[in-house]
Amino acid sequence: MRPSSVKIGPFTYEVRWDAERAYNTEGQEIPWRKVWGYSNHSHQIIYVSPNVHDNMRRVTFLHELLHCCAFANGVQYHVKLPEEEWVNRTSPHLLLLLQDNPEVREFLFGSPLPNSDDVEIIDNGHTSAPVGAS
Numbered sequence: 001m002r003p004s005s006v007k008i009g010p011f012t013y014e015v016r017w018d019a020e021r022a023y024n025t026e027g028q029e030i031p032w033r034k035v036w037g038y039s040n041h042s043h044q045i046i047y048v049s050p051n052v053h054d055n056m057r058r059v060t061f062l063h064e065l066l067h068c069c070a071f072a073n074g075v076q077y078h079v080k081l082p083e084e085e086w087v088n089r090t091s092p093h094l095l096l097l098l099q100d101n102p103e104v105r106e107f108l109f110g111s112p113l114p115n116s117d118d119v120e121i122i123d124n125g126h127t128s129a130p131v132g133a134s
């Protein structure tokens with residue numbers, strides 16, 4: 001089942017899977033022939049094109065989620081960051097997103113991931129493998 005909303009940091013985005021059009025912050029149409037997904041941060045809407053294969057919609061949704069994680073951490077679209085800095089800034093929001101939105105995990109991975117209580121945070125900021133994960 002496709003999630004209809006997703007909580008990312010302090011924001012809750014509506015997810016529109018079947019919109020005929022996406023719209024940017026200024027209300028201008030974003031044609032599906034140019035993009036497969038679009039995150040409108042000011043209106044907190046994630047659009048996913050209905051015109052691509054389900055596998056591509058899943059990848060596109062994850063792509064937009066990463067944009068939303070970056071936005072939640074103050075990274076603007078036009079700002080170019082070194083890879084390590086981007087990963088450091090984005091990974092905590094991605095982890096919280098997956099912890100806070102079980103329906104997103106199930107949509108992306110097809111089955112629930114371990115409960116966040118099963119993941120141990122290690123001092124260096126990295127996480128251990130989930131207990132009992134195969």
Ligand SMILES: [Zn+2]
Nearest residue numbers: 037063064067
């Ligand atoms: Zn993008």
